[in-house]
Amino acid sequence: MTLALLFPGQGSQSVGMGAELADAYASARDVFAEVDEALGQKLSVLMREGPDDQLTLTENAQPALMAVSLAAMRVLKVEFGIDVTVAAFVAGHSLGEYSALAAADALTVPDTARLLKLRGQAMQRAVGVGQGAMASLIGPKTDLALAEAAAAVGSQAGVCVVANDNNRGNVVISGDKAAIEAAIAKAKELGARAIPLNVSAPFHCPLMQPAADEMDRALTSAVFMPPAVPVVVNVTARPETAPEAFRRLLVEQVTGRVRWRESMEWMATEGGVTRFVEVGSGKVLSGMAKRIAPEAESLSLNTPADLEAFAASLR
Template structure:
């Protein structure tokens, strides 16, 4: 049985996430302490107590979600002897790619926390609030071709692109608000439902270029080594373990499309993965895997009981 570890992205955060891990495992507690120290911020207290609107801020949500994911993996290894290199591949959705790199030892937890804090701030700075928008196109008729057609119509008004190709029935568009609004109307004509997303900025579109420039500068200084398992990158949907390639892909990822459907299809097909384990908060990616690769097994690893049960099956 070939295994891949997956790491969730923004939207999976919730007040209280990771608390049962902290209470159960000293190894998980260490991760939260490392992140607090790196950021000179009591992020762990915000994660435990809220308020939710502060946790949801991009600059807080991104390092917080990474902390939970890495805590899961560290507890798996220390408490149950399941190392990340048991996996054939690792992959993360958007910011989850940073979690995958931290968990696989390519970037230190402290550096990852600082990079994600900056990434969140840079994305927020790139576009004034209210000028950008994102929308999720959903429904049985929704596929990449429909979303591309809707985005093309929006692009006649302003910047509008497909940002996240999540799975059949769930594709996200991003860009200038007027353009996204226009694309929403086109998508409805084509038979999709459209839900405007409550986000602070239009992620994964060309409007994020100022954020990509900031990240390029920060990543140029970051120490990156080969991950212990190849990382299937968002922008290529293919694996790599080359530190310099990873550095470049993380910059591209800020403005580039999250090719999640293709990533999972590749792992379940050519990659031979039959089991996906989602390490971190929530189970969004597990749901996506079931829609993309119905023959594969998908298990969310959220709390101590999940980790113990999972370890027993290996």
């Protein structure tokens, strides 16, 4: 059995996230305390109690999701003696790539928290409220070719690109509001359903260049170590191990496409992965894994019971 650990991205947050882990394990509480101290805010209280509109803010949701993922990883190590090297690869969806790097010991938890806080703030600053938009194109006819055709029509009215190639039947576009509206109309004409997303900014498109510039400056001083296992990165959909490459790839990721479908397909075929394990809040990535690689096992680790069952399965 070859295993990959997956780390969720924005949208998987919810009030109460991580509470069960914190209540059950001191090692989880330690991670939340590290993140709180690094950020100078009681993020753990916001995660547990809300309000939801504050947790959903990009600058809070991003470090919060990382904190839950890393708390689960810490519990696996401290309580069950399972570290990241049980996996052949790690990968994370958008901000989850930072979680993957921290899980693989390429970044420290405090540094990751600070970088994600800045990333969220920079993304919010990059585009004025109401100027950008994102939409999810879904349905059996939806694939990358359909999404790119719709985006090409939208780009006649402004910036419009494929932001997330999640899986066949789920592709996200991003750009100027008018351009996304034009692309939605074309996508419907081509047979897809199109759902405008309730997001604060148009992520993973050229409009995010100011945020990429901010992250470029911030990542210059970040200390990267060689990861304990290869990290399959969003912008290339291939594994990377060189610390000096991660800075460049994380900057490119801000404006670049999240090539999640390709990343998963590579792990399932070339990487030989037969078990995908989502670590942290929600079950979005394990659901995608079932659609992309149905022959592989897919599961999510959200609760103490999940962690205990997973540990037992490795004995």
